[in-house]
Amino acid sequence: MRYTFRQLEVFVAVARTQNITQAARSLAMSQSAASSALRELETQFDTQLFDRVGKRLQLNELGRLFRPKVESLLSQGRDLEQALSEHTDLGALNVGATLTIGNYLAVDIMADYMKNRPESRVSLQVANTENIVRRVREFELDIGLIEGELQARDLDVIPWRPDELVVFCAPDHPLARKDALSDDDLRDADWIMREPGSGTRQTFERGMHGLLPDLNLALELEHTEAIKHAVEARLGIGCLSRVCLEDAFQRGRFVELSTPEHRQFDRQFYFILHKQKYRSAGIDRWIELCRALDR
Incomplete structure (x- = not known):
């Protein structure tokens, strides 16, 4: 075999950090040793895997092509090492x-x-x-x-399992007394929502098609518990997965709000x-x- 696992580890570490010093530190080796390992790998196959851009090492087209194969090979090697050392087939x-x-x-x-x-x-x-x-x-x-x-x-x-988002509010919120919400109710409400980039936000925006420009997003928070606390404090209404609201509904902490039938929040x-x-x-x-x- 013309390459070593250490050379492949250096290749992957440099691909991730784009810096030989940081890559060496992550592998607990010296910078010179990491540089030598990468240079030997490229020399053995008469190829170049990175473009040198100032102090950065950026994967070139060939490097990007080989990286998934190297990652997969290293993963198999680690699993084998784990199985041999601990006599288990699960590993980390x-x-x-x-x-x-x-x-x-x-x-x-x-x-x-x-x-x-x-x-x-x-x-x-x-x-x-x-x-x-x-x-x-x-x-x-x-x-x-x-x-x-x-x-x-x-x-x-x-696919794993189905889920749905639920619109909810505090028990003493004015909307809690309504049997069903209209689009006007949704438009007039203050919303406490997850941040853009989250799956919850993605599903919410799909369900609110046509209304999004008119919605009042009072707060955007990264954590579901923070949203629940804000809704409990009557800062607005929220929309989260039923999975994280079931216990709160049972204890009467929140009230589930019925939305128009054309507003679908399943996912x-x-x-x-x-x-x-x-x-x-x-x-x-x-x-x-x-x-x-x-x-």
Whole structure:
């Protein structure tokens, strides 16, 4: 074999950081050793994988072509190393989830994942849809769980479970006394909403087609709990997943508002994986447990 895994690790680290010093630091090696490894990789195959732009090393077309293959090979190598050292076929798993899924579903799934295999390591990163998609693309995450619609040629987007958004308010809000809201009610209300780039915001805007320019977005917040507190304080009405409101509805903290029938807020949760990503036993087990949550 004409290349080493260390050379491939340096290649990927430089691709991510675009800087040899930062790449070396992330791999706990000296800058000269990292430079030598990258230079040897390119020399052995008489090729150039990066364009040198000042102090930055930017992937060229050939480098972008090979990066997914290298990421997949390194992932398989790490899984094999984990299995050999710990005698397990699951290994470490890096999961990303959007806020609704991460805060209300993923923790229970993680507990089930680790229950029978306590030696397994799971890292859960919670962010909005836009960030999770980017990190799956960059191979920073093994699998993503998202709540937004997505079309991406480089990713496998696999349906998981249905969901719906619900419009809600505090029990003493004036709209709580109405049997059903009209479009005029929606237009006149103060809204407490998730930020652009989130799957929740995407579904809300689709459901509010034709009204968006007239809506009063009083607050845009990145966290569902912050939105719930703002709605509870009567700063406005909100629109969030039923998953994160069920308990609050049961305790009488909020009132669900009935919206016009032509306002549809249904959506789907999805798994996303890079098409070049090696499907380890850990990934398959995670998907299996997610699907079992609905049974």
